[in-house]
Amino acid sequence: MKTVSAVTDLRRERQTLSGTLGLVPTMGALHEGHLSLVRRAKAENDHVGVSIFVNPAQFNPNEDLSKYPHSLERDLQLLDNEGVHLVWTPTPDIVYPPGYQTYISVEEVARPLEGERRPGHFRGVATVVAKLFNAFTPHRAYFGQKDAQQVVVVKRMAADLNFPLEIVVCPTVREPDGLAMSSRNVYLNPQERQTAAVLYRALCAAKHAYDSGERRGDSLRAIMASAIAVEPLAQIDYVSAADPDTLAELQTVERGALLSLAVRIGNTRLIDNFLLTETPNSKLQTPNLRFGL
Amino acid sequence: MKTVSAVTDLRRERQTLSGTLGLVPTMGALHEGHLSLVRRAKAENDHVGVSIFVNPAQFNPNEDLSKYPHSLERDLQLLDNEGVHLVWTPTPDIVYPPGYQTYISVEEVARPLEGERRPGHFRGVATVVAKLFNAFTPHRAYFGQKDAQQVVVVKRMAADLNFPLEIVVCPTVREPDGLAMSSRNVYLNPQERQTAAVLYRALCAAKHAYDSGERRGDSLRAIMASAIAVEPLAQIDYVSAADPDTLAELQTVERGALLSLAVRIGNTRLIDNFLLTETPNSKLQTPNLRFGL
Numbered sequence: 391m392k393t394v395s396a397v398t399d400l401r402r403e404r405q406t407l408s409g410t411l412g413l414v415p416t417m418g419a420l421h422e423g424h425l426s427l428v429r430r431a432k433a434e435n436d437h438v439g440v441s442i443f444v445n446p447a448q449f450n451p452n453e454d455l456s457k458y459p460h461s462l463e464r465d466l467q468l469l470d471n472e473g474v475h476l477v478w479t480p481t482p483d484i485v486y487p488p489g490y491q492t493y494i495s496v497e498e499v500a501r502p503l504e505g506e507r508r509p510g511h512f513r514g515v516a517t518v519v520a521k522l523f524n525a526f527t528p529h530r531a532y533f534g535q536k537d538a539q540q541v542v543v544v545k546r547m548a549a550d551l552n553f554p555l556e557i558v559v560c561p562t563v564r565e566p567d568g569l570a571m572s573s574r575n576v577y578l579n580p581q582e583r584q585t586a587a588v589l590y591r592a593l594c595a596a597k598h599a600y601d602s603g604e605r606r607g608d609s610l611r612a613i614m615a616s617a618i619a620v621e622p623l624a625q626i627d628y629v630s631a632a633d634p635d636t637l638a639e640l641q642t643v644e645r646g647a648l649l650s651l652a653v654r655i656g657n658t659r660l661i662d663n664f665l666l667t668e669t670p671n672s673k674l675q676t677p678n679l680r681f682g683l
Numbered sequence: 684m685k686t687v688s689a690v691t692d693l694r695r696e697r698q699t700l701s702g703t704l705g706l707v708p709t710m711g712a713l714h715e716g717h718l719s720l721v722r723r724a725k726a727e728n729d730h731v732g733v734s735i736f737v738n739p740a741q742f743n744p745n746e747d748l749s750k751y752p753h754s755l756e757r758d759l760q761l762l763d764n765e766g767v768h769l770v771w772t773p774t775p776d777i778v779y780p781p782g783y784q785t786y787i788s789v790e791e792v793a794r795p796l797e798g799e800r801r802p803g804h805f806r807g808v809a810t811v812v813a814k815l816f817n818a819f820t821p822h823r824a825y826f827g828q829k830d831a832q833q834v835v836v837v838k839r840m841a842a843d844l845n846f847p848l849e850i851v852v853c854p855t856v857r858e859p860d861g862l863a864m865s866s867r868n869v870y871l872n873p874q875e876r877q878t879a880a881v882l883y884r885a886l887c888a889a890k891h892a893y894d895s896g897e898r899r900g901d902s903l904r905a906i907m908a909s910a911i912a913v914e915p916l917a918q919i920d921y922v923s924a925a926d927p928d929t930l931a932e933l934q935t936v937e938r939g940a941l942l943s944l945a946v947r948i949g950n951t952r953l954i955d956n957f958l959l960t961e962t963p964n965s966k967l968q969t970p971n972l973r974f975g976l
Contacts, residue, residue: 397845491790492809492843498784516785517844520813524845550785551810552690552817 391470393477400478400525405474409436412558413528415519418442419459419573420468423563427433427532428472430560439526440469441521446482448514459573461564478622493517496543496550497635503630503650504539504661514542516547523553531555536562536570538625538663542637562662564590570662575660585623586655589662592617596631596649597664607631607640607647614651625660627652634665684763685769693771693818700768702729708812708856711735712752712866713761716856720825721765723853732769732819733762739775741787741807752866763795771818780815786810789836789843792930796923796943797832797954798958802866808833809840816846829863831943833928855955857883863955870951878916879948882955885910889924889942890957900924900940907944908954909938920945920952927958 392403404411412431433436442465449455457500462479469477474567493513500512523531531548533541543555563571568590569583578586599613614629629651632639640647643666650663685696697704705724709717724731735758742748755772762770786806792806812836816824824841826834838850856864862876871879885907892906907922925932927941936959943956 401847420912489839490843492787492817492840493790494785494844496785521843521845527847546782547785550783550814551787552814554694554817554820624951 391466391474391477393466395478395480395484397480397484397525400476403476404439404526407437407439410529411435411437411439411524411526413522413531413532414438414440415522415531416440416465417444417458417573418465419445419461419576420465421563421571421573421575423534423536423571425468425472426563427534427560428469428474430558431530431532434558435528435530435599437475438473439478439528440474441478441480441522441526443478443480443485443518443542444650445485445514445518447486447517448511450508450510453508454574459576476526478522485518494520494547494551496547498544499539499542499635501630502632502637502639504652507627507652516543519544520547520551520553520564523555528555529667532558534562535665536572536662538648538665539637542635555657568594570660572660574658574660578655581629582623582658585621586658586660588618588621588624589651589653589660592629592651593649593662593664597666600643600647600649600666605643607642610643610647610649614625614649617674618651623655625654627654629655684759684767684770686759686772688771688773688777690773690777693769696769697732697819700732701880703822704730704819705729706733706815706819706824706966707731708815708824708826709733709735709758710737710751710866712869713758714752714856714864714866714868716827716829716864719856720763720827720853721762721767722742723851724823724825725766725860727851728821728823729731730768732771732821733765733767734771734773734815734819736771736778736811737774738807739776739949740779740810741804743801743803746801747867752869756970769819771815778811787813787840787844789840792832792835792839792928795925795930795932796921797945800920800945805833805836809836812837813840813844813846816841816848821848823851824852825851826854828852828958829865829955830939831958832930835928843925860920863889863953865953867951867953875916875948875951876916879953881911881914881917882944882946882953885922885944886942886955886957890959893940893942893959900935903936903940903942911944911946916948918947920947957962 394400412435412678414427414431444458494516495513497517505512541559552679569586594611595617610631611629618624618626631647634646634648646667652661685957687693705728710776738749768867778954787809788806789809798805834852860880862879888910889906903924910917911917922944924940939960946952
């Protein structure tokens, strides 16, 4: 495994890798969720590249950039164990050198949910991801469904800008109690950690209702909100049942939905989601007129 | 020569081209300026790709998008004669399909001069150029010095976003009287056409003063303005003596300058520029402290 910092070193090492390359962008503090992306990339490509970069452009001034967890040595060991070929660990000055002034904005899909609560977040994400695509020139890039809106924004950006690669989305990896793996979980004290499984329980409750035929967006959102309200340590930031492509809140679920939520547990803000797809059963019950005509 | 419209066709034809590719982005209405880019690209690469696309995103509502000159058949014949391998002639719907929502903004260098007079212009330019880079994946891309600020914006964007290619800037091609070649020159009636050479004369006058030792930005700007003022058909939009990298107006020229101007001749707005570089003589007279320490 080669670990490089300078862009010129990255390009030189990249050129030695023939065949297909899978890229896994990360902010380090790796957990099983990241490793599942690496394994999928390894299975589908001749080589795997990983970036480790805590991107200042996607944190706003009130956020946890400075205390975001770091564990570079451990991260590199984990990636080496997985058979990763190339790791880029740039400093902020390498990614945003003096005079840097180019930013990529995705519009509609970056506005609600995380975009509304974290101004500038997705501009930072889209920009750094485009840079990673150009720096690694991968054939496929791997992202976790855990960050659902990020997936929508990155897919939109890659399609809109004609990036010549495939975006592969991998399932959220969970702890035994259902808590989605996240680098931010280390912020939780034991009591908060126990409470944190409420995000998963709320999503399960809404999915159960959906599977039983509930199609009203308000009801699905209310079910998630009620499930969280029972936990005194948990404070809802948002609950959402939205169109999976546009992220517009749904009145009625007709062709699948993204159930998502953001919850504060103490000082830690956690997000999670379920992507509900049309079931054969729901198709029979509510024929999709958009495709039915 | 292959001419394609769909992105999938472009990608398929691109893949058949081995070795290096030079890209020449154009809006059609080709003239000797464009052909000089094509010839340079041909000399420096195994294959040459050209795009012909009048990009709506870089025209604002008051501008001449609908009457921008078209001559596709003639353009394709000219490119075929030059030995171009691949031409992309997409429709606006192919470049900006329904749901399109991603834009690239370059900040400081896109603000003054053309950016100030044509709001949104460089956002449109940066976005479509990034798409062309991703669609063609060229090794080199060729731009004319005629559009000096576009060159600065595109270079900044390519560097900032780590595009894996080289930007090659080619000299402005001029008519015998000095008028810079431009697709918009066809708008000029015979009297206006005669007047239009005043842009070149103004630039020559300022360069002459510079070569004679004039280093005050105000004086260089005033010389250009005076040269244009003598032409009753010509109306100044701006005259500029700016830093070639930041495009900030200069009080004193210390390490070269971009002299540029925009002038209305009747209803037609023309631009032109000279890039003044440090001469050995000027170095002796005004040692550059930034490098001299």
